[in-house]
Amino acid sequence: MIRSRFQNGLDELKERLLEMGGMAEAAIEMAAESYRKRDGRLAQQVFARERQINQSERTIDEIAVDLLAMQQPMATDLRFVLAVLKINADLERVGDLAVNIAQRSLDLLQEPEVEVPVDIARMTTAVATMVRRALESFLSAKIEVAQAVLEMDSIVDRMKDEAFVNLVAEMKRNPEQVRSYLDVLLIARSLERIADHATNIAEDVIFWVSGADVRHNFRLTQEADSDAPREQ
Amino acid sequence: MGVGIEVKELNAWFGKAQVLKEISIKIGANKVTAVIGPSGCGKSTFIRCLNRMHETNPEARLSGSVQVGDIDVYKHGQDAVDVRRRIGMVFQKPNPFPTMSIYDNVSAGLRLNGFHKRRELDQIVEHSLRMSALWDEVKDVLKKKSGASLSGGQQQRLCIARALAVQPELLLMDEPCSALDPISTGKIEELIFQLKAEYTVVIVTHNMQQAARVADYTGFFLMGKLIEYDKTEKIFTTPSDKRTEDYITGRFG
Numbered sequence: 001m002i003r004s005r006f007q008n009g010l011d012e013l014k015e016r017l018l019e020m021g022g023m024a025e026a027a028i029e030m031a032a033e034s035y036r037k038r039d040g041r042l043a044q045q046v047f048a049r050e051r052q053i054n055q056s057e058r059t060i061d062e063i064a065v066d067l068l069a070m071q072q073p074m075a076t077d078l079r080f081v082l083a084v085l086k087i088n089a090d091l092e093r094v095g096d097l098a099v100n101i102a103q104r105s106l107d108l109l110q111e112p113e114v115e116v117p118v119d120i121a122r123m124t125t126a127v128a129t130m131v132r133r134a135l136e137s138f139l140s141a142k143i144e145v146a147q148a149v150l151e152m153d154s155i156v157d158r159m160k161d162e163a164f165v166n167l168v169a170e171m172k173r174n175p176e177q178v179r180s181y182l183d184v185l186l187i188a189r190s191l192e193r194i195a196d197h198a199t200n201i202a203e204d205v206i207f208w209v210s211g212a213d214v215r216h217n218f219r220l221t222q223e224a225d226s227d228a229p230r231e232q
Numbered sequence: 233m234g235v236g237i238e239v240k241e242l243n244a245w246f247g248k249a250q251v252l253k254e255i256s257i258k259i260g261a262n263k264v265t266a267v268i269g270p271s272g273c274g275k276s277t278f279i280r281c282l283n284r285m286h287e288t289n290p291e292a293r294l295s296g297s298v299q300v301g302d303i304d305v306y307k308h309g310q311d312a313v314d315v316r317r318r319i320g321m322v323f324q325k326p327n328p329f330p331t332m333s334i335y336d337n338v339s340a341g342l343r344l345n346g347f348h349k350r351r352e353l354d355q356i357v358e359h360s361l362r363m364s365a366l367w368d369e370v371k372d373v374l375k376k377k378s379g380a381s382l383s384g385g386q387q388q389r390l391c392i393a394r395a396l397a398v399q400p401e402l403l404l405m406d407e408p409c410s411a412l413d414p415i416s417t418g419k420i421e422e423l424i425f426q427l428k429a430e431y432t433v434v435i436v437t438h439n440m441q442q443a444a445r446v447a448d449y450t451g452f453f454l455m456g457k458l459i460e461y462d463k464t465e466k467i468f469t470t471p472s473d474k475r476t477e478d479y480i481t482g483r484f485g
Binding site: 074 | 440441444468469470471476477480481482483
């Protein structure tokens with residue numbers, strides 16, 4: 001194998017990022033579970049998991065910066081390292097948002113249990129699926145999988161809008177429970193933001209694999225902006 | 233001003249070995265174009281075909297056409313020496329005339345062509361040395377020091393000044409920095425960037441980072457063929473051809 005040290009570095013980045021992705025996924029699910037089961041211990045576990053995620057973020061950044069400095073990656077390798085750096089930041093934010101959900105769950109423990117007109121469990125499933133698919137697309141370098149993540153984002157956005165409308169209506173009806181409804185609203189918003197990060201990850205995978213920038217609704221076509229004649 | 237280049241169906245041989253196969257390419261005026269590829273891919277032969285240096289090897293043959301500005305390089309009756317005068321070339325190893333003074337090195341080409349006006353020669357020597365970013369280092373010893381007394385990096389800039397003095401329309405560089413340290417390399421790269429205001433530059437380099445740093449366009453050669461030719465940023469971020477990708481990412485072979 002040519003440039004084995006370089007290749008090992010790239011492989012290590014991929015492994016560590018997937019490992020971090022697994023931790024982020026687990027953190028989302030634990031946070032949602034701590035809300036659903038009103039379980040403070042699960043919330044505490046989310047905090048511990050988030051510290052591991054932060055540690056991973058630093059390690060991945062270090063490896064990526066070393067590879068950029070020492071190996072000067074080009075073309076697909078360059079796009080890969082850049083995508084890893086961005087996905088790394090997105091996963092770290094996912095960890096923070098899981099912590100936000102866990103904090104709201106702990107808050108809710110201080111309040112009497114209320115019926116809420118929002119299906120947080122369903123929203124969590126959708127969001128966790130997006131994160132998992134985004135990571136799958138990274139693992140398999142498959143654009144179709146990444147594309148599917150992008151399409152799911154609007155579904156989660158709609159869920160959040162719906163939650164917002166329903167919760168505001170409920171707040172008006174039961175003003176004494178506003179605190180609880182607000183916590184649930186913040187949980188829905190954190191979930192929706194996690195979906196945004198999953199979308200970013202999918203976009204970065206598309207950039208890595210195809211070289212196309214599909215952020216902000218740009219089409220999946222490479223710009224033919226070259227005015228040089230192309231040879232066979 | 234620099235001129236554009238148009239190469240059509242260029243084939244070149246050394247004896248029976250074909251080293252360039254059906255190369256067609258248009259190179260823009262006042263652009264820096266890098267030619268990259270593994271050893272033996274034909275990249276040096278390619279630029280040596282642009283100024284008729286290829287035929288200085290007795291085994292060499294070629295077919296096809298090369299147009300450099302208004303010069304039809306291989307037109308019947310075209311004077312090869314005139315072509316080489318109008319297309320400057322800088323080589324891998326600096327090759328100043330060792331015993332001549334710095335001044336004489338730069339002015340040699342002009343004097344050889346019968347140009348002897350003292351004051352204008354002085355001006356051209358100064359301008360050429362300024363263009364090649366050597367003037368400040370040698371202005372006080374122009375006629376006292378010989379070409380050989382300079383450092384490697386200075387010698388290479390002296391060779392660039394010598395090439396510029398005859399006011400070529402195109403400047404070819406064959407691995408101009410491969411024998412130089414990083415500081416001298418940095419100076420030459422900066423110089424190449426400046427030169428494109430007045431010249432078209434084609435540079436052969438083994439150093440891909442160098443191609444990425446200095447060139448507007450990059451052509452990738454492999455086994456005598458031009459595989460891909462595009463804007464440099466495209467070649468180094470999203471090449472179209474798998475072979476280009478494999479070469480620049482080091483997965484070649």
